[in-house]
Amino acid sequence: MTESTMTTDTLDPTPLPGLFARFIGVITSPGETFAHVVRTPKVSGMLFLTGILIALAAGIPQFTERGRAAALEMQVQSLETMGMTVSDDMYQQMATRAQSNTAGYITTVTTFMAMPFGAVLLTAILWAVFNTVLGGTATFKHVMAVVVHSWVISAIGALVTAPIMYARGQMSSSIANLGALVPMAENSFIARFLGMIDLFFVWWLVVLAIGLATLYKRTTTGVATGLFAVYFVIALGWAYFFAG
Numbered sequence: 001m002t003e004s005t006m007t008t009d010t011l012d013p014t015p016l017p018g019l020f021a022r023f024i025g026v027i028t029s030p031g032e033t034f035a036h037v038v039r040t041p042k043v044s045g046m047l048f049l050t051g052i053l054i055a056l057a058a059g060i061p062q063f064t065e066r067g068r069a070a071a072l073e074m075q076v077q078s079l080e081t082m083g084m085t086v087s088d089d090m091y092q093q094m095a096t097r098a099q100s101n102t103a104g105y106i107t108t109v110t111t112f113m114a115m116p117f118g119a120v121l122l123t124a125i126l127w128a129v130f131n132t133v134l135g136g137t138a139t140f141k142h143v144m145a146v147v148v149h150s151w152v153i154s155a156i157g158a159l160v161t162a163p164i165m166y167a168r169g170q171m172s173s174s175i176a177n178l179g180a181l182v183p184m185a186e187n188s189f190i191a192r193f194l195g196m197i198d199l200f201f202v203w204w205l206v207v208l209a210i211g212l213a214t215l216y217k218r219t220t221t222g223v224a225t226g227l228f229a230v231y232f233v234i235a236l237g238w239a240y241f242f243a244g
Contacts, residue, residue: 016040019049026152030207034146034214041145043119050151051115057158059108061165068103115151123147126212136216146211153207157200205231 016036017025023046025033062068123144130136130143209224216223 016042019045022046022149023049023152026149026207027156030210031214034149034211037145037149037211038142038215041139041142043141043145043148046145046151047116047119047148050148050155051112053155054115054151054158055108055112057155057162058111059104061104061162062107063104071103071107119144119148119151130212130216134216138215142215143212146208146215150204150208150211153200153204157198157204161200201231 014036016022016039017033019042022033022037025036062071123140126147127138127140127143131138205227206224209227210220212218213220213223
């Protein structure tokens with residue numbers, strides 16, 4: 001092999017860990033794992049793995065009567081949270097769709113198919129901010145590799161919360177958020193704000209900050225501060241507009 005044909009992977013003495021090793025590494029040692037990902041960005045394998053785990057966590061409960069009823073209740077609550085009134089006719093239509101034998105398949109497939117679009121959209125936003133606004137030089141593929149690897153945390157969150165929601169018979173987003181601290185005032189501003197503070201989402205933001213900091217050679221604290229600032233502004237806006 002001539003020098004001109006040697007790749008970065010060939011020259012680097014440390015091989016890129018396998019897919020499952022990287023999955024575990026994002027949880028146990030994200031800094032080291034993202035150093036490998038930045039050196040050799042891989043997207044498709046981790047996107048497929050996290051996508052299928054999140055899709056199965058969303059869809060499997062709806063293969064059961066209890067899971068379908070819980071999903072229907074969550075849909076109604078979501079609409080009411082946004083200020084919509086669910087009429088009897090609307091509820092009946094939603095119940096008919098929810099009780100369909102294909103509900104589980106539809107949820108699983110649509111969730112899985114939405115993952116690549118979500119990855120591209122989030123990557124485009126982050127790439128534009130860090131490259132255009134902050135003067136970074138990372139490629140789109142590098143940023144997307146960081147994004148999809150950070151979704152390991154989202155997959156873990158989905159796998160942990162899905163069985164808890166099924167056991168409770170309620171597919172609620174309050175499983176891991178701070179809204180449970182004020183159960184008696186669920187429609188108040190503070191309840192809405194705390195309800196937006198999801199522990200798995202916070203963990204994901206920290207891991208994403210580590211990945212972006214590694215890629216752009218910035219401090220994790222600085223990147224995390226920016227991400228959390230945006231997160232809290234969105235949470236405050238949601239609480240303001242949808243508080244009862």
